[in-house]
Amino acid sequence: MKKYLPTILILAFIKLCIHFVGNRNYGFHRDELLHVSVSEHLDWGYFEFPPFIAFVGKIAHFIFGYSISGVRFFSTLAGVAILALCCLIAKELGGKIKAILLAGVSVLAFVPFYRNHMLFQPVAFDQFFWTLGFYFLIKYFNTKNVKFLVLLGVSAGFGLMNKYTIVVWGLGVVVGLLFYEKGKLFKNKWLYIAGLVMFLIVLPNLIWQFNHHFPVLLHLQKLKESQLDENGPFDFAIEQLKHPFTLTISLIGLFAYFFDKDLKKYKTFGISALVIFASMWIMQSKAYYFFAIYPILFAAGAVKIEKLLQNKPRWNYAVACVVFLPIIPFLPHSIAVLPIETYISYAYLKLQKNGRIQLTDDYADMFGWEEQVKLADSLYRSLPVKDKENCIIWAKNYGEAGAIEIIGKKYLLPNPICSNGSFWLWGTGTTRGEVCISIGNEKVIVESAYSECKLVKIIKHKYAIEEENNIPVYLCREPKINMQQKWKSLEEHVFD
Numbered sequence: 001m002k003k004y005l006p007t008i009l010i011l012a013f014i015k016l017c018i019h020f021v022g023n024r025n026y027g028f029h030r031d032e033l034l035h036v037s038v039s040e041h042l043d044w045g046y047f048e049f050p051p052f053i054a055f056v057g058k059i060a061h062f063i064f065g066y067s068i069s070g071v072r073f074f075s076t077l078a079g080v081a082i083l084a085l086c087c088l089i090a091k092e093l094g095g096k097i098k099a100i101l102l103a104g105v106s107v108l109a110f111v112p113f114y115r116n117h118m119l120f121q122p123v124a125f126d127q128f129f130w131t132l133g134f135y136f137l138i139k140y141f142n143t144k145n146v147k148f149l150v151l152l153g154v155s156a157g158f159g160l161m162n163k164y165t166i167v168v169w170g171l172g173v174v175v176g177l178l179f180y181e182k183g184k185l186f187k188n189k190w191l192y193i194a195g196l197v198m199f200l201i202v203l204p205n206l207i208w209q210f211n212h213h214f215p216v217l218l219h220l221q222k223l224k225e226s227q228l229d230e231n232g233p234f235d236f237a238i239e240q241l242k243h244p245f246t247l248t249i250s251l252i253g254l255f256a257y258f259f260d261k262d263l264k265k266y267k268t269f270g271i272s273a274l275v276i277f278a279s280m281w282i283m284q285s286k287a288y289y290f291f292a293i294y295p296i297l298f299a300a301g302a303v304k305i306e307k308l309l310q311n312k313p314r315w316n317y318a319v320a321c322v323v324f325l326p327i328i329p330f331l332p333h334s335i336a337v338l339p340i341e342t343y344i345s346y347a348y349l350k351l352q353k354n355g356r357i358q359l360t361d362d363y364a365d366m367f368g369w370e371e372q373v374k375l376a377d378s379l380y381r382s383l384p385v386k387d388k389e390n391c392i393i394w395a396k397n398y399g400e401a402g403a404i405e406i407i408g409k410k411y412l413l414p415n416p417i418c419s420n421g422s423f424w425l426w427g428t429g430t431t432r433g434e435v436c437i438s439i440g441n442e443k444v445i446v447e448s449a450y451s452e453c454k455l456v457k458i459i460k461h462k463y464a465i466e467e468e469n470n471i472p473v474y475l476c477r478e479p480k481i482n483m484q485q486k487w488k489s490l491e492e493h494v495f496d
Contacts, residue, residue, distance in 0.1 A: 001091075004100050008087045011104035012080045015117075019076040022335035023118055024069040026366040030465075032120045033369065033402025036061070036071060038422055040405060040415075045208035046422040047215045047494055052162035053122050060120070066406055075124040079117025082295055083107040085131045089299035092138045094262055095306055098316035102249070102302035102323070103295075109324040110246045110298075112291055114335035115362060122163040123288065129159030130169050130292040134269065137173070141180070141266065146190040153194030157201025164216060165289050168279050172272035180268045215494075222495035236280060239287030245323045250294050253301030260304055269296050336363065340463065356462045356469065368464030368471075369403035372439055375457060375473055376404060377411040379437050392417050392433035392483070396440030399468065404439070417483070419490040428484045436476040443472065449483070450476035 028036070038046050039057030046054070056074050064070020083104050090103035107113060116123045133155040140148035159166035177185050185191055209216055241247065256263040257270030273293050280290050309315045332338045332346055340363075349357050359367075376393055383391060393408075393416045395401035401418035408416075416439075417428045438446045438453075446453045459471040 004097060007101050008084055011108060012083055015080055015083055015108055022337040023072040025336035027369055028068060029119050030365040030399035033406055034398045035120050037402045037405040041426055044204040048219055048421055049122055050161045050205050071120045072118055075120050076117050078124040078128040079113060082128055082131050085135050086295040086299050089135055089138060090302050092142055093299055093303045095303040098313060099302040099306035102305060102316060102320050103299045105320045105324050106246055106249045106298035109327050110294060111243060111327050111330050111334050112288060118335050126163040126165060127292040129155050129166060131295045134296045149190045149194045150197060153197035157198040160202040161205055168276055171279060172276035175275045176268035176272035179271055219495060236285060236287050249301035250297035252304050253297035256300045256304040263300055273297060359463055361465060364465035368461040368468045369407055371459055371461055372400060373403050373407045376437055377413055379475055380413060387435045390431050390434040392429060392431060393437045398423055400440045419494060421494055424491060424494045428487050433479055433483050438474040438476055440471050446474045446476055449481055451478035451480055
């Protein structure tokens with residue numbers, strides 16, 4: 001193992017350097033604001049996801065405060081671990097130094113991973129737990145040491161505490177194991193002990209879901225209606241074709257699991273990949289959900305290519321270059337390595353007639369939040385002391401609420417109220433809201449709640465996403481309703 005360690009460390013260092021530059025640019029993403037906000041309200045579950053991301057956020061805040069690069073460091077750490085695990089899996093599959101190199105380079109060359117491992121979201125940790133679970137399974141295959149089955153259960157348990165998509169991973173693994181030694185493993189009590197360990201880890205979240213009437217089901221329904229139903233029947237598959245060089249490595253790996261004389265004993269992984277792909281395609285999943293499967297395919301592809309080139313070993317370096325070098329021009333589109341003005345020039349983006357520049361959704365969702373918080377702060381500071389004590393900041397969506405919650409910390413703003421998503425769980429605070437600063441809510445909404453509503457400003461930002469442009473900010477007084485009493489009735493609309 002020692003002779004492979006320098007290669008793995010060098011590849012990990014390259015990934016860290018790219019993220020060191022990209023992670024600190026622009027601002028918090030809308031979803032990051034939500035994920036960091038939940039760390040302010042630790043619990044065993046949330047409406048949108050399980051609790052793992054909140055505990056990681058709490059650790060990040062303890063170490064780094066609310067610095068962007070500090071919060072994002074943990075997603076990057078998960079990405080680096082995925083690269084290392086991919087290399088280790090290649091070794092377990094019988095690969096030597098060149099297979100390990102190509103496995104790591106394949107992870108480096110897979111462009112979507114840069115976005116996934118930059119933003120503080122459950123996605124990076126989901127990919128990590130998938131890869132870790134596969135690693136423990138292959139270690140069991142090679143050693144027959146039952147401790148790796150228990151560790152597989154631990155990995156699956158924490159994976160479920162991070163993102164429920166790991167259920168599909170579990171389905172693929174179970175089906176794949178039916179073909180491992182004719183299903184012999186299902187007669188092993190340690191597999192069921194591993195299942196029990198997984199269940200005990202996820203039990204607190206299951207209890208939370210039960211006590212809150214399983215909001216995950218409502219979330220999945222709304223997600224399907226608002227996003228997944230918009231996907232065409234072939235969108236999921238077509239998205240996988242956008243990265244041809246790494247796709248080639250993965251397809252070679254998939255082929256090797258079924259037909260290579262040395263690797264077909266690991267066909268469990270090939271079958272798992274096919275079952276997961278089919279399941280996600282049928283469910284019209286987002287394409288990036290499937291990206292977590294690629295490291296196990298990259299590892300096998302790298303081993304197979306090393307074998308094919310055993311008489312021309314130097315060609316392995318050429319393959320690594322062909323896989324990695326073409327993606328370099330695309331990096332600025334996936335990770336914020338360029339300052340925004342430089343990126344706009346690089347991407348040939350033009351100023352539109354409305355004074356805006358159309359960025360990709362991910363980049364656009366990193367702008368505009370600071371301006372919203374600054375305006376809320378100036379309004380709040382302008383209030384008399386008595387009004388401040390009775391003031392609420394009412395945000396329309398979780399992005400605006402997260403901005404007040406997190407960015408607003410440095411302005412000493414009170415926590416927002418918001419009925420969107422998990423923010424509904426945290427209620428309306430201790431005041432009835434005699435005075436209200438409304439951010440993002442339409443005129444008809446604020447006038448239904450307050451008699452006196454003064455439009456202060458319409459916030460615009462030339463880089464922000466369309467949803468966060470032309471944002472109305474109202475200063476409201478004389479409430480018509482008791483927000484604290486009405487709050488419970490808003491639960492069924494948390495995902496509207």
